[in-house]
Each structure stands twice: as structure tokens, then as C-alpha cells.
Amino acid sequence: MQRTLVTVLRRLALAVGLVLAVLAVNFTLIHAAPGDPALVIAGEMGGADEATMATIRKTYGLDRPLHEQFFTYLGKSVRGDLGTSYTYNRPVIDLILGRLGPTVLLVLTALLCAIVIGTGLGVLASRRPDSFGSGVVTVFSLVGYAMPVFWTGILLVILFGKVWPVMPIAGMRDVRAFGAGPWQAALDVAHHLVLPAATLAIVYLAQYSRLSRASMLEVLGSDYIRTARAKGLSDAVVTFKHALRNALMPIVTIAGLQFGNLISGAVLVETVFSWPGLGTLALDAILGRDYPTLLGVLTFSAILVIVANLITDLSYRWIDPRLRGR
Amino acid sequence: MSLLAVEDLSVEFRTRRGVARVLDRVSLGIERGQTLGVVGESGCGKSVTALAMLRLIASPPGRITGGRVHFDGRDLLALSEDEMRQVRGNRVSMIFQEPMTSLNPAYTVGDQIAESVRLHQGLTRREAIERAAQMLDAVSIPDPARRVHEYPHQFSGGMRQRVMIAMALACQPDLLVADEPTTALDVTVQAQIFDLISELREKTGTAVMLITHDMGAVAEMTDRVAVMYAGHVVESAAVADVLREPLHPYTRGLIACAPGARTVAPGQLLDEIPGTVPSLVERGAGCLFAERCAHVQPRCRAELPPHSEPAPGRTVMCWLHTQ
Ligand SMILES: Nc1ncnc2c1ncn2[C@@H]1O[C@H](COP(=O)(O)OP(=O)(O)OP(=O)(O)O)[C@@H](O)[C@H]1O
Ligand SMILES: [Mg+2]
Numbered sequence: 001m002q003r004t005l006v007t008v009l010r011r012l013a014l015a016v017g018l019v020l021a022v023l024a025v026n027f028t029l030i031h032a033a034p035g036d037p038a039l040v041i042a043g044e045m046g047g048a049d050e051a052t053m054a055t056i057r058k059t060y061g062l063d064r065p066l067h068e069q070f071f072t073y074l075g076k077s078v079r080g081d082l083g084t085s086y087t088y089n090r091p092v093i094d095l096i097l098g099r100l101g102p103t104v105l106l107v108l109t110a111l112l113c114a115i116v117i118g119t120g121l122g123v124l125a126s127r128r129p130d131s132f133g134s135g136v137v138t139v140f141s142l143v144g145y146a147m148p149v150f151w152t153g154i155l156l157v158i159l160f161g162k163v164w165p166v167m168p169i170a171g172m173r174d175v176r177a178f179g180a181g182p183w184q185a186a187l188d189v190a191h192h193l194v195l196p197a198a199t200l201a202i203v204y205l206a207q208y209s210r211l212s213r214a215s216m217l218e219v220l221g222s223d224y225i226r227t228a229r230a231k232g233l234s235d236a237v238v239t240f241k242h243a244l245r246n247a248l249m250p251i252v253t254i255a256g257l258q259f260g261n262l263i264s265g266a267v268l269v270e271t272v273f274s275w276p277g278l279g280t281l282a283l284d285a286i287l288g289r290d291y292p293t294l295l296g297v298l299t300f301s302a303i304l305v306i307v308a309n310l311i312t313d314l315s316y317r318w319i320d321p322r323l324r325g326r
Numbered sequence: 327m328s329l330l331a332v333e334d335l336s337v338e339f340r341t342r343r344g345v346a347r348v349l350d351r352v353s354l355g356i357e358r359g360q361t362l363g364v365v366g367e368s369g370c371g372k373s374v375t376a377l378a379m380l381r382l383i384a385s386p387p388g389r390i391t392g393g394r395v396h397f398d399g400r401d402l403l404a405l406s407e408d409e410m411r412q413v414r415g416n417r418v419s420m421i422f423q424e425p426m427t428s429l430n431p432a433y434t435v436g437d438q439i440a441e442s443v444r445l446h447q448g449l450t451r452r453e454a455i456e457r458a459a460q461m462l463d464a465v466s467i468p469d470p471a472r473r474v475h476e477y478p479h480q481f482s483g484g485m486r487q488r489v490m491i492a493m494a495l496a497c498q499p500d501l502l503v504a505d506e507p508t509t510a511l512d513v514t515v516q517a518q519i520f521d522l523i524s525e526l527r528e529k530t531g532t533a534v535m536l537i538t539h540d541m542g543a544v545a546e547m548t549d550r551v552a553v554m555y556a557g558h559v560v561e562s563a564a565v566a567d568v569l570r571e572p573l574h575p576y577t578r579g580l581i582a583c584a585p586g587a588r589t590v591a592p593g594q595l596l597d598e599i600p601g602t603v604p605s606l607v608e609r610g611a612g613c614l615f616a617e618r619c620a621h622v623q624p625r626c627r628a629e630l631p632p633h634s635e636p637a638p639g640r641t642v643m644c645w646l647h648t649q
Contacts, residue, residue, distance in 0.1 A: 130386070223427040229382055231415035231442045231493070245432045321477040322431060 003324065004317060011313065015306045022302040023077070023295075027070050030291050038062055040289040041086050077299070083292035087284065092296040095281060100300065102172055103277035107266050107304075109193060110200035111255065117201075118208025119251060123244060125209070126216035127235075137209055144206025149265045153199040153272035160195060168192045170274040196273040200265050204258065211254060215247040222246075248319050256312030260305045327399065329500055329533050330356040330379075335393030337371075337378050340386060346606040348374050350557045351393070353633070353641075356501065356550075361527065361534040363544035363565065365580060366554035369603055372537045373423075375554070376503045380414050398500065416446040419494035423506040425487035429478035435462070436474035439493045446497045461492035465522060484515035488522065495526060502527075505537045516540075520547060541581060545569055553577045556603055556614040559633075563640040573642040575619050613645070621646055 038056045057063040061072060073083065082092035125134040160167040168174065172192050173185070180188070219225065220243050228242040270279030278297050285294040317324050337349040349371050356362045364372050377383050379395050381402065395402040402413060419442075422428045429438060439461055440454035449457060455474060462470035465488040478486055487507055494502055504523060508516035520543050527534050536548060544551055544565060552562040553574065561574040572578045604614050612627040613619070619626065623645060631645045 223422060223424050224430040226377075226382065227420075227422065227428045227490075227493075228430065229414070230380060230420040232411040232413070232445060233415075233441070234411065242430050242432075246430070320431065321434075322479045 004314070007317075008310070008314070011310050015310065018306055019299065019302055020074075023074065023299055024070065026295055026298045027073065028066075030295060031066055031069075035289050037086065037289060037291050073295075082296040082299075085285075085290055085293045087288045087290040087293070092292045095293060096278065096296050096300055099276060099278045099281045102275060103263075103266055103270070103279065104304075105189075106193065106196055106200065106269070106275060106277060107262055109197040110204065110266075111259075111262060113197060113201040114204035114208055115251065115255060118205040119212040119244075119248075121205075121209040122212025122214075123216055123239065123247075125213045126220060127239065129213075129217055134213070137213065141206040141210040144202045145210070147202065149199060149203055150268045150272055152202055153196070153269055156195050156199055157272065167195050169195060172276050196269045196275050199272070200262070200269045203265065204262065207254065207258075208251060212247060212251055215250045216243055219243045219247045245319060249316070252312055252315045252319065256309050259308035259312075260301075263301050263304060328355045328396070329358045329360075329398060330354075330535075331394075331396040332375070332379060333394045333396070335375065335378055335395065336391045337374055337383060337388060338391050339388050341607065343605075344607040347609060348388075348557050348606055349378065350609075352554075352557070352559050354552045354559055354562060356533050356535060358500070359527075359531045359533055360550065361536055361548040363548035363551040364535060364537045364554060365539065365541065365544055365551060367603060368539075370554040371557045372554055373505050376420065376505050376535065376537060379503070380418060380420065381410055382414075412446070415442050415494075415499075416497045417499055418501045418503065419497070419499045420503040420505065421487070421490040421494050421507050423509050425483050425490055425507075425510060428490055429486055431478055434475050434477055435481065435489045436476075439474075439489070439496050442493060443496050457496060458492070461496050462489070464495070464526070465489070465492045467492075484511050484518065487511060487515075487519055491519075491522060491526070495530065495532065498530060499532060501533045501535065503535045503537070506539065507536075508543075509539065523547070541583070553580065557606060558614065558643055559641070560615070560643045561641065563637075563642075567637075567640060573636065573640075573647050574615075574644050575621050575646070576615050613643075 037060070038053050041056050041060070042053055054063075061069055064072070076083065080093055082096070084090065085092050085095055088095060121137045121140075125131075125137040128134055157169045161169045168191060172189055174188050174192070216239075220239075225238060225243055228238045233242070266277065267279030267282060269275065270277045271283055274280065278300065282294060282297040284290070285297060332352060332354050334351040334353060335349055336347065336351055339346045339348050352371070352375055354362065354364070354375075364375065366372055374383065374388075378388075378390055379397075379402065381390070383390065390403065393403065397413065397418065402410065405413070429435065433441075436455050436458040439458035440449075440451065443449050443454045443457050444451065459470040459474040462474055467473055467485060467488055473481075478489070481489060491507075502523075507523065508519045511519060523534065523536070524547055526532070534547075536543070538544060548565050550562065551565045551568050552559050553568070553576065554560065555576050561568065561572070561577045563573075568577060569581065572581050602618075604610075604617065610627070612625075612629060613631055616622050616626040625645050631643050631648060633641045633643050634648045635641055636647050
């Protein structure tokens, strides 16, 4: 327990360094990109002459040398001030916090569905590797894996938008549901969540079912499974208690590694389904050259990925006691 | 009545090269409280025999194609899967060759021992852990109260085999099947494990089926011995008789190897017996040992010898000993 705590603290310290590095890289990249933010701001105000441009540069600190701008930004962001959005003219941190919830909801729902359903299918398939059902899971996995996220999304939009309109295809809440009780509101959000979460989940679900099938097959052939059977344990106990726990290792590894992909997938899904999350915010920020917002979103995504990796590490320790001593 | 009587047990495996007849009408028996040694070169079907008795052969690719396994008056091959599970780990337990990988790395050794007792004897979790600690003590693991909560990776190979033995004996089985329990261990540890098995056998009266390459251990520990070759039991008799007067040429070869090198590593062929084990996929008509036998006659290549009984309680499968 104490060792785990020490590890967590050490990992957190590392994570802070990592976030700083990500910040520096993003900051440099964005400023290296063509396009003058002052022009964008001036454009928002309906055009400006040279004098106004100079004032804008001065107000936003754009006339300072780059490293100075960076340290100013850094100093402020540590205190929770990520600057002001050029487009919305509101603090970036408020914008992000407003959008963080929907994205986390979307990503976690998709991830959970993918892991639970994917692993479940994989386990079922592994119990009879030569059966018809196992073949179906394999084919389904390949198809799911081959479909690009946005394409699945558009297909679902067409299907549920025109052919069979039982699911909302855009947004997170229905205007008509505003003012209803908290239960109705939650139900409304869940209803809107179905299609985007399904879209995002399908790719990963396919991967997890393949992975868990392979992993289970390997574990089921190991000596300790033979021991478990020789003890007289039932098939269910052997499969779920003795095999699954050991087969989870690669699944957790991949889930952790792919969390970044999942977030970038979320950007596409949010765009297709107009889900009001960080992805749509990022897209708007890119299109509108809203640098502070973009930088903020990137930093937050990095933090999400780092947190995900920390959780992955902790799950390793739960799954495999051999890792606890380290 | 014997505790265990295996009769004409046959097992096939589907392989890429065809169907391999891995066990061909294997028969052997064990009396209550006695020890049977099963010896033979690597690949002759010793492990498959043990696994088939408990119906633990992976199917596919394996299949029991015939025979009976009478245990305490019942044919195990005729039981339902549920009834079979009440036999495994309870009346008949097994320990394996690979102590390093035979325990589940995700659970404490205490949990793994307790699991059997809870399942078969309905103890509560706490009682079962207590029993697990007693069992660790019985197999001479120091500080059992603490070690019961440790994980397999915290034990050495020899210690893990002790844990396996503790687990196997926790439900006081009538029969312990030990499949090369010492092959993977250091020589010094091997002797300790053999001593432990002997000691516990005397204390509990459990019958033991000891599968081994170690003729020395067979001589010291067993009452009877069954010699296997290419899926057949080619000779079976009281161990003293076999050592004094081995009948089958293969048995003679095995014993000839024994004094110098007491053990033969798995996969290693016996120097004194030239040639290799034949393919089990294309069994010819004759004796499978014919190509390696110094006493081969034309008949040996044409026809499989029957099991004959040159003396009461003694069988051999060789044309040299049929009247
Ligand atoms: N799962 C399997 N698939 C195909 N063939 C198998 C399988 N398991 C065992 N066999 C075959 O059965 C034969 C007997 O194997 P077994 O493991 O019983 O040998 P053994 O006498 O225990 O040898 P060792 O001393 O090396 O443990 C071998 O020829 C082996 O190739
Ligand atoms: Mg073996």
C-alpha cells in the first residue's frame, strides 16, 4: 500500500514535467504555424489600421519575444489562467471546463463499452475457438477495425436521421427537455449519447474482442489453468477467476496506450454528432486561429492521457502482484 | 478391490500429420495406500495417462476413444461432468512437473490452497486459510502463518512444489498423482521432495501414482511399477521383481541406464537403447520397440505381442515371454 503511494507520487511528479514539456512543444508549434493572431482579433472587431494592430499586439503581449511570451503563459497557467479566447472573448479555462464534462462522458462511456463488451465477446469466443460464434466475432472485429470512425458516424447519422429516426443524431440535450427534473435530464443526455458513444466504441470494441480472444486462448493453455481444473473447479470459475484476470494484462496495456487515439477519435465523433465537447471546441479554435483556446485544449488532452496512463499503471499492480514490489 | 484400475484406456490426438494414437489399451492398477511408479521415455504417454484418468485431456485435439477408469468402484469415464469435478482435487489430486508455472500468479498461495478446501469441504474462508497454513506447515514451509498470504513469485521452485503438494493433499485424497514432481528442480531439492512425498504418504495413507524418469526413486519409493513405451504398458510388476529380473528388453535398457545416471532429463534419449521412439501416427502392425530391440525376431515386426502373465501379478508385452 505504502509502495503504491510512493509510486503514485513519483508518477505525479513525472506527470507534471511531462505536462510542461507538452505545453512547451505545443506553444512553439502553434507560434511557428503561419497566420497572425493579431489579424484574427482585428478581424473579429471588423478590421483595423496599423496603429490599432500595434495596440492589439501590445494588449495580448504578442510583441514580446517568444520565450518571454511562453514564460508569461506558463506563469499564468499554473495559476489556472489560460488566457482569453480570441473568438469567444471569455477565459479559456471556463470554456474548457464547460466542455470537459461532455468529452469525458463520451470517452469513458465508449471505453467502458468497448472493454466490457469486447472482452466479453473475446472470452466467449476463446471458450470454443473453432466454433461458428468464434468466427463471427473474428469477422466482426476485422470489419469494425477497418471502418474509420467518421465513416461509421456518418453511416449512423444517415441511418438514424432518415431511415429510422429513433435516436437523436446531434447535440447533447433536447431543448424541449430543459427545465425537466434531473432524471429526465440524465435520460435525455444518455439518449443523445448512444450514437456518438457507439461510433467511438465500435473500433475499440473490435480490437478488444480480438485481443482478449488471443490473450484468453494463451492463458487457457497455461499450466496453472490445468492446475485449477485438476482441483475440480467449474468451467466458469476457471474462466473468470483464474484465466480472465491474467488475460486482462494486454487489454489494460492497449487501453492505456490507446487512450490518446481515443481522444483524437472523440474529436471526429464530436464533430460528426455536434457533441459539445473539447473536440468541437478544438476544431472551432483551429478554424478561428484561436490560439489560447487551442493551446488550452491540447494541454488538457495531454493531462487526460497522462491520468489515463497513471490509472493503467495502478491497474497493472492490481492484476499482477509481481509488479507490486516495484 | 483395487482403489484404481485403469483398463484398456486409449487416447488419440488429432495432429497436423494425422491422428496419433497416443495411448493404446493402457491398463494399470493401484491398491489403497500403495505407490505405483510409472516410468518410460519422454513422449511415451505417462502424462496423458494421468490426465486422461481425470478427464483433463484438452478436447480437441485429444479424445479418449475407449477404456474404463475404475476408481473406488465407479467408472470415472462414465460420470457426469459435475460428478467428475467432485472427484478431482478431492478424491484424486494431481501435482505437475512445472512448479514455476503451475500456480496462478494472481492469487496468494493461501487462496489457492483454500480454494480446494472451500470447494470440496465447505469450510468458510477463514477456516480454509487456517487449513492452508496448517498444510504449509505439513510440507515444512517455515513461518506458514505469514507465507500463506504471499504470492507464488515469492517462493522458490522447490517451495512452490511444496505448495503444490500442500494443495493436492489439503482435501486428504485417496490418490495423489505426481507427474514428474522433481524433474524441474535442483538435484538436492529433488531428494527433499521425494522424501516429503514418502513421509506424507506414510502419514496419511494416500495412494500415490508417481510418474518419473528416476529409476532410483522408483526403487526406493514404489511398490509396483508400470513401464510405458510408445503408448503401451510394456511391463508391470512388483518393483522388486522388475529390478531383480526385468523381462521386457526395454525395461532392461531402462534399468541398465539407471545406476550411472540416476535420472534422464525429459527429451533425452537413453544411451543404452539405440534408436528413437516411432511415430504414433503411423503405427505399424508389429511391436513398436522392434526397431530398437536387440532380440528382435521376424514375428515382432509382423504382429503386436499380447499382454501375457508370466507370473501372478506380473504382465509383459513381448514375444519373448509368450508361451
Ligand atoms: N495436446 C497435444 N496435442 C498433440 N499431441 C499431444 C498432446 N499432448 C500430448 N501429445 C502427444 O502424446 C504423446 C505422449 O505425451 P506425454 O506428455 O504423455 O508424454 P510423457 O510420457 O509424459 O513425456 P515426458 O516424460 O516428456 O513428460 C507425445 O507423443 C505427445 O506428442
Ligand atoms: Mg509428462
